[in-house]
Amino acid sequence: MNPLIQVANLSKTFNRHRPDEMRALAGVSLQINQGEGLVLKGTSGSGKTTLLSLLGCMARPTSGSIHLEGRNIAKLPERFLTTIRRRTFGFIFQQFNLIRHLSVLDNVSLPLYPTSMRESEMRARARQTLERLNIGSKERTMVNKLSGGEQQRVAIARALINQPEIIIADEPTAHLDSHLSGELLDILAGLKEQGKTLVIATHDPEVYGHGLVDRIVAMRDGRIAEAG
Amino acid sequence: MIRHLKILEYALSSLCRRKFKNLAIIAVYAFTISTLASILFLTQALKIEAAKVLIEAPALVVQRLAGGRHDLVPTTYGDAIRALPGVGSVKPRVWGYYYDSINKSNYTLLGVEAGQTELELLEGRLPQRPGECAVGAGVAEAQVAGIGDDLLLIDADNMGRAYEITGLFRADSRLWSNDLIVFSTEEIRRFFAIPAGLATDLIVEIYNEREVVTVAKKIKRLFPDSRPITRNEILHTYETVFNWRSGMILTVFAAALAAFCILAWDKATGISGEEKQEIGILKAIGWDTADVLELKFWEGMAISLTSFVVGLLVAYIHVFMLGALALVPVLKGWSVLFPPFALTPYVDLYQIVVLAFLTVFPYVVCTVIPSWKTAITDPESVMRG
Numbered sequence: 001m002n003p004l005i006q007v008a009n010l011s012k013t014f015n016r017h018r019p020d021e022m023r024a025l026a027g028v029s030l031q032i033n034q035g036e037g038l039v040l041k042g043t044s045g046s047g048k049t050t051l052l053s054l055l056g057c058m059a060r061p062t063s064g065s066i067h068l069e070g071r072n073i074a075k076l077p078e079r080f081l082t083t084i085r086r087r088t089f090g091f092i093f094q095q096f097n098l099i100r101h102l103s104v105l106d107n108v109s110l111p112l113y114p115t116s117m118r119e120s121e122m123r124a125r126a127r128q129t130l131e132r133l134n135i136g137s138k139e140r141t142m143v144n145k146l147s148g149g150e151q152q153r154v155a156i157a158r159a160l161i162n163q164p165e166i167i168i169a170d171e172p173t174a175h176l177d178s179h180l181s182g183e184l185l186d187i188l189a190g191l192k193e194q195g196k197t198l199v200i201a202t203h204d205p206e207v208y209g210h211g212l213v214d215r216i217v218a219m220r221d222g223r224i225a226e227a228g
Numbered sequence: 229m230i231r232h233l234k235i236l237e238y239a240l241s242s243l244c245r246r247k248f249k250n251l252a253i254i255a256v257y258a259f260t261i262s263t264l265a266s267i268l269f270l271t272q273a274l275k276i277e278a279a280k281v282l283i284e285a286p287a288l289v290v291q292r293l294a295g296g297r298h299d300l301v302p303t304t305y306g307d308a309i310r311a312l313p314g315v316g317s318v319k320p321r322v323w324g325y326y327y328d329s330i331n332k333s334n335y336t337l338l339g340v341e342a343g344q345t346e347l348e349l350l351e352g353r354l355p356q357r358p359g360e361c362a363v364g365a366g367v368a369e370a371q372v373a374g375i376g377d378d379l380l381l382i383d384a385d386n387m388g389r390a391y392e393i394t395g396l397f398r399a400d401s402r403l404w405s406n407d408l409i410v411f412s413t414e415e416i417r418r419f420f421a422i423p424a425g426l427a428t429d430l431i432v433e434i435y436n437e438r439e440v441v442t443v444a445k446k447i448k449r450l451f452p453d454s455r456p457i458t459r460n461e462i463l464h465t466y467e468t469v470f471n472w473r474s475g476m477i478l479t480v481f482a483a484a485l486a487a488f489c490i491l492a493w494d495k496a497t498g499i500s501g502e503e504k505q506e507i508g509i510l511k512a513i514g515w516d517t518a519d520v521l522e523l524k525f526w527e528g529m530a531i532s533l534t535s536f537v538v539g540l541l542v543a544y545i546h547v548f549m550l551g552a553l554a555l556v557p558v559l560k561g562w563s564v565l566f567p568p569f570a571l572t573p574y575v576d577l578y579q580i581v582v583l584a585f586l587t588v589f590p591y592v593v594c595t596v597i598p599s600w601k602t603a604i605t606d607p608e609s610v611m612r613g
Contacts, residue, residue: 058608060606
């Protein structure tokens with residue numbers, strides 16, 4: 001397998017040089033291969049979400065390197081990180097992070113607003129993505145009127161609209177019942193079959209045993225406890 | 229271009245999502261702008277009215293002072309003034325103010341000779357005989373009278389006299405002819421009990437406008453009890469008075485303005501948790517810092533421009549259609565005793581631009597700067613929920 005992401009000696013400290021300084025990651029090294037389904041497991045505060053944030057260019061490491069397709073992105077300026085975020089990653093958040101009082105279609109289209117894509121094309125692509133996730137009939141509904149499972153599907157549709165190579169999911173099943181969790185994992189498995197790379201942070205045992213998972217990395221106190 | 233339009237579209241839909249909050253801001257903002265614009269419109273319109281009046285006024289008027297009090301001037305002064313170099317004609321003028329206690333209005337009574345006035349009649353003719361008069365539109369409205377009707381006035385002997393209205397005036401500026409009642413010179417002398425050989429003032433025609441001040445000085449030397457008044461002096465007095473009055477209102481209004489600024493600052497700087505979360509989400513899904521700032525810029529522009537346009541429209545209607553109900557008592561001062569008159573609409577583009585710069589620009593800045601602070605922060609906090 002080709003290494004897609006290589007992380008070396010990655011550290012992240014919050015509130016540096018202040019009394020409430022907190023070291024979230026301490027010298028993490030990891031390799032993620034193309035098309036792999038990787039799960040980061042661990043208790044709350046183990047550093048899973050921080051590692052996802054750094055992998056997804058949503059924060060900068062205090063030290064260490066992150067090579068994405070051979071290029072170190074750890075020190076890139078913000079505008080380059082934004083471009084990488086937009087083109088390479090699709091994010092599925094624990095809290096869904098949809099914009100309330102905005103329709104399903106608008107929420108899914110959001111990543112395409114600051115692009116030169118025509119509005120009609122943008123809407124067509126958003127509809128197509130919603131259809132793939134069997135939620136096309138709800139495109140005009142306000143997201144705050146949807147059930148948890150439906151909101152999660154909208155969040156996935158939004159993550160996929162830019163056709164990203166890597167899907168990053170933070171506790172995607174945390175707010176779903178077991179039936180909806182199963183549906184979500186099947187969707188993610190489908191994406192993996194299409195060649196997407198999945199990086200999932202979770203402490204849900206149901207995820208560990210799913211077929212989409214190739215490797216499980218256990219984290220504890222900001223370090224890799226078990227490489228899998 | 230498409231990208232900017234889409235961000236603008238998103239900004240407008242974003243404002244609609246918080247419509248009650250934003251409508252409240254627009255209402256307060258528009259009220260502030262309408263008050264400021266009303267003061268500017270009214271001051272400017274009054275100055276323009278005054279300037280129009282003075283275009284028709286003589287370049288130099290000579291009055292006489294007795295113990296510092298305005299007194300009648302002997303018409304014989306005119307002979308000596310006429311002999312000064314550069315002076316064309318000198319005409320005695322007989323006129324005075326008249327207070328109509330029934331309608332609580334001040335009128336200006338003027339004596340003219342038929343064929344020797346530049347006043348234009350809207351209809352009818354100038355008075356030719358004793359017992360006749362012509363009136364301005366304001367007088368006709370106040371008296372509810374027209375051509376052929378009688379106008380009842382109390383003369384210097386405290387006797388009621390009826391005058392038949394023979395004509396109605398028109399002028400570019402209604403301020404000029406609005407409160408005017410014109411009689412023959414013979415009739416007005418009788419009305420005010422002004423003896424022959426005396427006049428209210430003298431109008432001096434001067435060939436070269438640049439010589440007005442020089443001629444005025446010569447007249448003052450010639451007749452130390454005279455008071456020559458140039459047209460520019462009157463114009464300057466009007467402007468000073470109106471500027472001073474508008475300045476007073478603006479000073480009083482400054483407190484309200486300050487309150488608005490605090491409100492705007494509080495609204496703009498106090499980004500809510502929901503707005504911060506939204507910015508974090510947008511950044512996380514691929515919006516650049518510049519995209520977020522553009523979004524906030526459009527939001528600020530939409531609110532401030534809407535408020536600005538609404539405020540200007542309200543001010544225009546208030547000043548030019550409703551007669552500046554709220555401001556006239558302060559700005560026009562004693563002239564409220566005039567019969568009511570409509571101001572000629574006049575909008576100074578320069579003032580509008582300055583007003584826009586002082587209101588729209590700060591609001592947009594107040595909106596963008598705090599968002600910028602949030603937008604440059606890593607979107608990592610969004611991951612944490």
